[in-house]
Every structure is written in C-alpha cells, then in structure tokens.
Amino acid sequence: MMDRRLVENFDWPIIGVLLAIICIGLMSIYSALYPQIQANPTQNLFIKQLVWLAVGFTLLFCSLLVDYQVLRQISLWLYVLALISLVAVLFIGKEVNGARRWLEIAGFQFQPSEFMKIAIVLQLASYFSSKDVQPYPGIKKLVLPMLMILAPAVLILVEPDLGTAIIVVCVAGTLVLFMGIRWRYILVSAMAIIPLIYPVWEHVLKPYQKKRILILLRPDLDPLGAGYHIRQSKIAIGSGMFGGKGFLNGTQNKLHFLPEKHTDFIFSVWAEEWGFVGCVILLVLVAALIALAFRVARRSKDRFGSLVVVGMASLILWQALINIGMVIGLLPVVGITLPFVSYGGSSLISLCLAIGLIENVSMRRFVFQNR
Numbered sequence: 001m002m003d004r005r006l007v008e009n010f011d012w013p014i015i016g017v018l019l020a021i022i023c024i025g026l027m028s029i030y031s032a033l034y035p036q037i038q039a040n041p042t043q044n045l046f047i048k049q050l051v052w053l054a055v056g057f058t059l060l061f062c063s064l065l066v067d068y069q070v071l072r073q074i075s076l077w078l079y080v081l082a083l084i085s086l087v088a089v090l091f092i093g094k095e096v097n098g099a100r101r102w103l104e105i106a107g108f109q110f111q112p113s114e115f116m117k118i119a120i121v122l123q124l125a126s127y128f129s130s131k132d133v134q135p136y137p138g139i140k141k142l143v144l145p146m147l148m149i150l151a152p153a154v155l156i157l158v159e160p161d162l163g164t165a166i167i168v169v170c171v172a173g174t175l176v177l178f179m180g181i182r183w184r185y186i187l188v189s190a191m192a193i194i195p196l197i198y199p200v201w202e203h204v205l206k207p208y209q210k211k212r213i214l215i216l217l218r219p220d221l222d223p224l225g226a227g228y229h230i231r232q233s234k235i236a237i238g239s240g241m242f243g244g245k246g247f248l249n250g251t252q253n254k255l256h257f258l259p260e261k262h263t264d265f266i267f268s269v270w271a272e273e274w275g276f277v278g279c280v281i282l283l284v285l286v287a288a289l290i291a292l293a294f295r296v297a298r299r300s301k302d303r304f305g306s307l308v309v310v311g312m313a314s315l316i317l318w319q320a321l322i323n324i325g326m327v328i329g330l331l332p333v334v335g336i337t338l339p340f341v342s343y344g345g346s347s348l349i350s351l352c353l354a355i356g357l358i359e360n361v362s363m364r365r366f367v368f369q370n371r
Contacts, residue, residue, distance in 0.1 A: 025341035032262040056352030063356030075122040082119035085112035086155040114346040121311030129304035136180040163334030174314035244275030305361040312354035
C-alpha cells in the first residue's frame with residue numbers, strides 16, 4: 001500500500017495540464033485520420049493511440065510505486081540495457097523506409113532510442129549526484145559523462161535517426177549545464193566540434209538529411225520534393241489565421257496535401273483548425289507543464305531528484321521546441337514528434353514514464369519518519 005502522505009504530495013496540476021495537452025492531441029489525431037476512421041471505424045491508428053495512452057498511464061502509475069532512489073542504484077544497468085538494445089536494432093531491427101529503428105519482441109514493436117532518453121537522464125543524474133562530483137566539475141569529471149552521451153548518440157545517428165540523436169545530446173547537455181560548466185570548457189568544446197562539421201556532413205549525414213538542411217537555407221530549392229513537407233506545413237499554419245477553420249475543416253489536412261500529418265506535422269493540423277488562438281493555448285499548456293516540472297526540481301530534497309526532474313522536463317522542452325521549430329520552417333525536418341500530441345507508441349510511453357518520474361520525486365520531496 002502507498003503511504004497516504006505520499007499521495008498528499010502528488011502534484012495534481014501537472015496531471016491536469018497533461019490531460020489538457022493529451023485532449024488536444026487526440027482531437028488533432030482524430031482530425032488527421034478522419035478519412036481512415038470513416039473507412040474502418042474499428043481498426044485505425046486513433047484506436048491504437050488510445051491503447052498506447054492506456055499503457056502509458058499504467059506505466060506512469062507503476063513508476064510511482066517505487067522510490068526514485070532505487071533507480072539511482074540500477075541506473076547503470078538500465079543504461080547498459082538501453083545501449084545493448086541500440087546495438088541490437090542495427091543488426092536485427094525492423095527496417096522501414098531505409099531506417100532501422102524498431103525492435104520486435106513477441107509481436108510488440110518499440111524504438112529503443114525512445115527509452116534511451118530516459119536511461120541517459122537517470123545515469124547522468126546518478127553520476128552527477130555522487131559525492132565525488134561537485135557543481136562546476138573539472139574536466140576529468142566530465143570525460144566519462146561525455147562518453148556516456150557520445151555512445152548512444154552515435155548509435156542512434158547510424159540508424160539513421162538524426163532527430164532523436166539531437167534530442168539525446170540536448171537533454172544530456174542540459175543536465176551538464178545544470179551542474180555548472182566553466183566557460184573555457186564550452187569554448188574548447190566548440191573549437192573541437194567545428195573541425196568535425198565537414199567530415200560529419202560528408203560521411204555521416206545521409207543525402208536526404210543534407211537536402212533537408214539545404215531546404216532550410218533555401219526554401220525554394222525543391223518545392224515539390226524535399227521542400228514539399230515544410231511548404232505545405234507553412235500553408236496549413238498560415239491558413240488557420242486567427243481563429244482557425246474549425247474542427248475537421250482544415251483544407252490542407254482534408255485534401256491530403258499535408259504529409260505525416262498525424263506524427264511530425266500534427267501541430268500544423270491543430271494550427272489550421274484552431275488558428276493563432278489554438279496555438280497560443282497549446283504553447284501555454286506546454287510551458288505550464290515544463291514550469292510545474294521545474295518547480296518540482298526546485299523543491300526536491302536531494303540533487304539526484306532535482307537532476308532527474310530537470311532531465312525529464314528538458315526532454316519535453318527540447319522535443320516540443322524542435323518539433324514546432326521544424327513545422328514552422330525555423331529548423332530542418334528531422335522527424336521529431338510533438339510531446340503528448342503526435343501519434344506514436346514508444347514516444348508516448350517514454351514521455352508518460354518521464355511524467356511519472358517527475359511525480360515520483362514530487363511525492364517524496366519530504367523525509368517521512370516510519371510510524
């Protein structure tokens with residue numbers, strides 16, 4: 001049985017904001033998949049999303065039952081397991097559109113890279129909260145975490161999945177900055193990265209990834225090819241104007257001009273139907289969710305708890321920023337979903353786990369004496 005005092009410290013505003021965002025996501029997915037739903041009401045991706053939500057909330061609840069300090073003891077094992085799964089996906093993973101990102105076990109498909117986002121946060125939080133590591137750690141103390149970050153980032157990049165690799169680096173980098181890092185280390189890192197830009201461009205990035213970056217710099221380069229996605233996304237967002245066209249009335253959506261509309265470009269569907277007002281509401285909700293999470297980090301009783309919450313909050317923050325920046329043409333298209341709004345099983349489950357861990361820290365922010 002869960003201690004009643006733990007339940008009293010459950011952060012209900014986080015769940016309230018989360019449910020509001022999920023409702024927006026379900027409305028947008030339903031609209032994006034409406035023709036499919038009409039054709040086959042019982043078997044469609046919208047029903048699958050509801051199933052994923054049920055699984056995600058079940059795991060969210062389960063994550064509350066174990067004291068987050070236990071995760072500190074097993075964080076290395078979770079990280080190693082996630083790393084092994086990333087290696088396995090390169091050899092036995094399911095290939096879709098030239099990319100190997102999915103493992104299939106007993107008919108269940110999942111993306112190991114999604115769960116690496118959680119594992120890297122737990123492992124770095126455990127490392128940085130040890131007694132041997134103090135705020136503003138020296139260069140020797142940063143070598144190991146840099147290797148911890150580099151290993152999964154490279155494996156994910158090889159799949160190839162540039163977007164998720166960027167997310168892993170951004171989330172891990174946020175934790176490093178939260179611990180404090182001297183400016184000279186940042187300068188040295190930048191100087192070390194600059195010479196790698198050309199080799200990465202020539203030998204690591206795939207041709208389609210290069211083209212997406214070039215499209216960002218020159219939107220008119222290939223309007224019917226690589227630039228088609230972002231062009232249609234901008235049209236959809238712009239056509240929503242102030243109040244939107246109304247639920248199920250988005251023309252770019254209904255006429256199938258907007259590609260990947262239930263995953264990467266779900267924000268465009270919402271913007272076309274609900275306009276500027278709807279976009280502001282969604283952005284305020286996402287900002288509120290992140291602000292409430294950082295409030296939990298500030299209240300945490302220990303460094304490990306604070307680092308876990310900061311890592312999970314930054315995961316939601318970076319994923320939202322990159323997705324929205326991508327669909328409005330400020331960032332290249334890298335295949336990042338909008339947290340709790342886009343369709344996707346592995347992403348939704350990992351994000352629900354992130355919320356569960358934030359609530360776990362909130363519930364245990366006080367030290368209770370046994371009765």
